[in-house]
Amino acid sequence: MPDPNAIETIRAAVDTITPATADFPGALALGADRHVIDMLELGLPGITDMFAALLDAYAGEVRAGASFVALTPDERSAVLRAMSTDESQDIRDAVDALIVFGNGASFSEWSGYDRATGDLRAPTTWSYVGFHGPVHGHPDYRENA
Amino acid sequence: MSRDVIIIGAGGGGPVVAKELAERGVDVLMLEAGPWLDPDKDFTRLEDDMGSIVDGQLRWGPADRTKGPWVRRRDGVGLILQAAGVGGTTLHYNGICPRAYPQSINGAWPLGYDELLPYYEQVEEFLPVTMVEDLATKDALFAAGCEAVGLKRSESRDCSDAVWRPCHNAILPIARMKPGVALRYPEVEGCTMCGHCLQGCPHPVAAPLEKKAKRATNVSYVPAAIATGRCEIVPNAFATTILFEQTSNGRGARARGVRWRDTATGETLEEEATVVVLAGGSIESPRLWLNSGLPKGHDTVGRYLSMHLQDFVTGFFDREVHPDVGQVTMARADFPGYGTIWSQGFGPQSFSIVMGGGTGFWDEPTNEPWDYAGRTWGADAVQKLSEYHRSLTIAISTDDEEIPSNRVTLADDWAPDENGAVPKVTYHPTPTSVERQTWLARKAAEILKGAGAREVHRTNIQPAFFTHIMSTMRMGNDPATSVVDSGGEAHEVAGLFVGDTSILPNGLGGPNPTLTAQAIATRTAEQIAARYLA
Numbered sequence: 239m240p241d242p243n244a245i246e247t248i249r250a251a252v253d254t255i256t257p258a259t260a261d262f263p264g265a266l267a268l269g270a271d272r273h274v275i276d277m278l279e280l281g282l283p284g285i286t287d288m289f290a291a292l293l294d295a296y297a298g299e300v301r302a303g304a305s306f307v308a309l310t311p312d313e314r315s316a317v318l319r320a321m322s323t324d325e326s327q328d329i330r331d332a333v334d335a336l337i338v339f340g341n342g343a344s345f346s347e348w349s350g351y352d353r354a355t356g357d358l359r360a361p362t363t364w365s366y367v368g369f370h371g372p373v374h375g376h377p378d379y380r381e382n383a
Numbered sequence: 384m385s386r387d388v389i390i391i392g393a394g395g396g397g398p399v400v401a402k403e404l405a406e407r408g409v410d411v412l413m414l415e416a417g418p419w420l421d422p423d424k425d426f427t428r429l430e431d432d433m434g435s436i437v438d439g440q441l442r443w444g445p446a447d448r449t450k451g452p453w454v455r456r457r458d459g460v461g462l463i464l465q466a467a468g469v470g471g472t473t474l475h476y477n478g479i480c481p482r483a484y485p486q487s488i489n490g491a492w493p494l495g496y497d498e499l500l501p502y503y504e505q506v507e508e509f510l511p512v513t514m515v516e517d518l519a520t521k522d523a524l525f526a527a528g529c530e531a532v533g534l535k536r537s538e539s540r541d542c543s544d545a546v547w548r549p550c551h552n553a554i555l556p557i558a559r560m561k562p563g564v565a566l567r568y569p570e571v572e573g574c575t576m577c578g579h580c581l582q583g584c585p586h587p588v589a590a591p592l593e594k595k596a597k598r599a600t601n602v603s604y605v606p607a608a609i610a611t612g613r614c615e616i617v618p619n620a621f622a623t624t625i626l627f628e629q630t631s632n633g634r635g636a637r638a639r640g641v642r643w644r645d646t647a648t649g650e651t652l653e654e655e656a657t658v659v660v661l662a663g664g665s666i667e668s669p670r671l672w673l674n675s676g677l678p679k680g681h682d683t684v685g686r687y688l689s690m691h692l693q694d695f696v697t698g699f700f701d702r703e704v705h706p707d708v709g710q711v712t713m714a715r716a717d718f719p720g721y722g723t724i725w726s727q728g729f730g731p732q733s734f735s736i737v738m739g740g741g742t743g744f745w746d747e748p749t750n751e752p753w754d755y756a757g758r759t760w761g762a763d764a765v766q767k768l769s770e771y772h773r774s775l776t777i778a779i780s781t782d783d784e785e786i787p788s789n790r791v792t793l794a795d796d797w798a799p800d801e802n803g804a805v806p807k808v809t810y811h812p813t814p815t816s817v818e819r820q821t822w823l824a825r826k827a828a829e830i831l832k833g834a835g836a837r838e839v840h841r842t843n844i845q846p847a848f849f850t851h852i853m854s855t856m857r858m859g860n861d862p863a864t865s866v867v868d869s870g871g872e873a874h875e876v877a878g879l880f881v882g883d884t885s886i887l888p889n890g891l892g893g894p895n896p897t898l899t900a901q902a903i904a905t906r907t908a909e910q911i912a913a914r915y916l917a
Contacts, residue, residue: 255739255760262765277437280451315761319744322758327459327846334461334740337760339437341735345768346431353432367731368772369707372428374567374588375575376708377560379519 240275244290248275250307251293252340254314263362265344273343274336289332296320347372386412387916389641389656391622391671394471395897396883396904397662398604399506403908405611409916412615412654413608414643416663417467418446419618420474422595422602426585430732433582434475441466441475441583445646446619455666456794456807461740463808463849465664469618470601472664472850474583476897477712477727478552478597480512483899484542484719484892487782492888493860493869502902507540509607510553510598512898514538517557518549519576519709521775524700524834525726526714531833532826534716542723542894547716550725553598553898554580554710558587568594578728580711619646621802625659625675627876636678638879644802658915662882662904665852669791669885670806672856678875681862684855685791689890691851692781692812692820694844695727695737696753696827698836700773706734712778716830720782721819722893724827727778731771738767741842752828753841767840775834777827780851782893783816787864791855810847851896856885858903870914871907878915880907 240248249271258264265271278286293306296317301309306317322333343349345367350359360371370376388404390397393415401411418440420426425440427433433440437452443465444452455463466474482503485496506512518526526536529547537546558573560566566575568590575586575596584597592602608614626640640655661668669685677684706728715725729737743749743757745764759767794807812820828839858881859865862874871886873879884900886907891899 256765257762259762259765262769277435281437281454282451311761318760322744327457331461333758337739337758338462338736341739342431342435342732345735346730346732347429348431351429351432356427358429363731366769367734368703368705368769369731370578370705372579373577374586375558375560375571375577376519377562377566377576379576379709380517380523 240279240286241290244287245275247290247293247306248286250314251318251336254311254318255337255340256344262366265340268344268349268361268363270340270343270349273348274339277339278335292321292329292332293317385655386410387656388412388658388660388911389414389654390660390662390882391641392471392662392664392667392883393469393600393605393616394662394664394883395473395600396900397660398600398608399901399904400660400662400882400908400911401614402604402608403905404912405608405613407912408613409912410613411608412617412656414620414622414641415469415616415618416621416646417469417618419469419616420583422583422585423589426583428577428579428582428585430582430730436462436464441468443467447647453802454800454805456797456805458807458809459811459846460808461844461846461848465666465852469605469616470599473599473897474601475581476599477580477895478554478710479712479715479725479895480507480510480551480553480898481542481715481723481894482540483894484717486543486719487889487892493858499902502905503898505905506898506901510603512551512553513556514551515549515557515710515713518713521704521706521728522709522713522726524704524775525777525830528830528834529716532829542717543719545718547714550713550715552710555596555598574710576709578707578709578711581729581733621646622663622671623674623803625671625677625879626653626655627675627677630877634873634875634877636876638876649801658878658880658911660880660882660911661856664883665855665885666791666806666808668881668883669855670793673793674803680875683862683864683866686787687785687854687857688789688791688808688810688852689783689785689854690810690847690849691722691890691893692783692816693848693850694779694820694824695776695842696779696824696831697737697774697776697840698831698834699770699838700775700836702773704773704775706771706774706776717894718823718826719892721822722779722781724777724779724823727776729776731768734771734774734776735768737776737842738764738840740844742845743843751841752825752832753839756841756843775831775836777831779820779823779827780893780895781816781820781823783819783890784813785854785889786813812847851890853884853887853890853896856881857888858886859888870910871903872910872914880911882907
């Protein structure tokens with residue numbers, strides 16, 4: 239189980255990548271942070287704490303002594319930018335993982351789907367981006383577009 | 384118990400060998416590391432449930448999704464999209480089936496393009512592969528962009544010139560869908576244009592396997608092999624060792640069977656066979672060779688990895704495009720000497736990753752034909768993602784150079800998993816490969832602008848994104864630069880053949896590799912029968 243402070247750090251990163259806007263609920267409202275942590279831990283148990291430590295370490299480069307959660311949105315963005323251009327592939331991969339799993343939860347069925355029962359509530363993001371959702375076919379594949 | 388043939392891997396190539404041999408009266412056992420899914424019951428058409436690289440049904444991992452995926456150590460390698468399961472990566476492939484560029488085969492392979500043609504035709508007839516009769520909006524837009532930059536239309540299956548063409552896909556022709564008629568078999572037959580090719584194709588609903596629209600091997604070659612009554616398939620069976628013995632003559636060693644692990648129970652089993660066929664894909668096939676302690680006198684196993692150095696370029700339009708409608712790819716353009724590009728449909732999860740990954744940032748202007756490249760996040764990204772329904776993405780597949788230092792080895796400094804030492808995949812593109820990729824990205828951006836895009840984004844993927852993984856057990860006449868001979872049999876191990884994309888001597892010039900791998904697998908089955916089972 240990840241450290242509670244690490245969970246807050248991952249939440250802050252997910253919120254930086256896919257924030258709420260006037261007409262978009264934001265990744266946190268969809269629970270995407272839980273998905274990020276679940277995927278990280280299933281892939282490599284314990285890595286959430288490591289990711290959080292990385293974010294905090296880079297936060298200190300942006301504002302001395304500050305943790306990632308203490309930063310402003312622009313400062314958090316600067317951290318992600320610095321990690322994205324690090325010479326280490328592992329550091330760059332950490333940002334990729336946050337984006338892949340955070341966006342993966344926000345824009346897929348994940349927030350509205352129960353794998354156990356198969357029940358699906360179309361996530362609000364689908365109407366936001368104009369996705370039809372799962373269908374059996376598109377008879378009007380030219381006309382409707 | 385002893386079999387005529389044991390095939391390791393029921394992906395794109397293994398079932399081809401199985402069907403061709405079983406129809407000749409050969410007794411075949413085919414092992415598959417992943418599960419055997421039922422398209423009607425299991426294919427939910429949902430992006431995360433099916434496609435998540437960590438716990439999706441089409442991931443590279445065991446059937447039990449509460450367990451983590453199987454790991455690979457990566458050096459210069461980003462996401463690796465491979466599916467475990469009967470059907471393998473054809474479960475989530477686009478179904479695009481182009482032939483290789485003749486100029487990438489003639490003189491570079493131990494056989495010529497003309498010698499390949501009969502095998503292409505055999506696979507194309509069986510699957511079948513047909514040219515799409517109509518285009519969805521995204522593909523029509525791609526075609527319009529191609530015409531705008533001066534590319535001519537071609538309908539030929541042979542790809543020698545720079546042209547655009549409606550795709551030849553392993554997807555049944557578009558269904559006649561009349562208003563008010565249920566979208567289920569037998570009311571409709573053929574492709575219903577649902578746009579879910581990447582999630583495994585369950586359509587038309589209730590259709591028998593031979594009538595499912597996308598002709599992945601789980602609904603084509605596998606049922607045909609089973610119908611012979613001479614092919615047994617064991618899913619959830621991870622091959623861990625090729626059994627062999629040293630010989631004092633001939634090739635130096637002789638394959639004699641396979642040991643595997645039941646991924647559910649952990650039980651170890653083994654069987655003997657006259658012939659063993661490696662078809663676990665271009666990462667697992669060399670891994671299994673190395674983990675088995677097979678000879679490696681020439682140190683060629685795992686080398687010459689090629690993967691098409693893929694990328695994505697996306698255009699945003701002032702009109703509806705709907706990238707989720709239609710077969711995911713229905714039009715392509717070929718540029719021999721550089722590679723190939725195609726219209727790429729997908730759902731919003733994939734789109735968000737294409738827009739979020741890569742190198743560069745959304746707020747940094749460029750001097751290129753794209754407006755920005757690389758990562759997007761924050762409120763700007765959210766706004767751009769809202770434009771999904773007005774976007775068209777072009778996928779790039781580069782004619783990347785195969786060099787010996789790009790390779791699969793064993794990650795000796797990592798702990799082994801339950802199936803043995805884990806593979807390490809190393810890929811660093813040559814400057815020439817990067818130049819070709821950049822050329823294709825510029826061409827894609829020009830096509831999008833020609834089609835009317837008001838804004839263009841290049842993902843600029845780094846490190847490399849792996850979907851077409853090839854050439855690690857390549858075919859050739861010289862054991863110093865190849866693993867198997869022109870008949871697909873290992874230079875150093877008698878009775879051991881290769882039946883997947885790892886046998887391809889190079890990246891074909893850029894075209895998608897499945898059709899060519901299946902054509903070679905058809906030919907390899909002939910060779911197996913002639914050499915050992917006449």
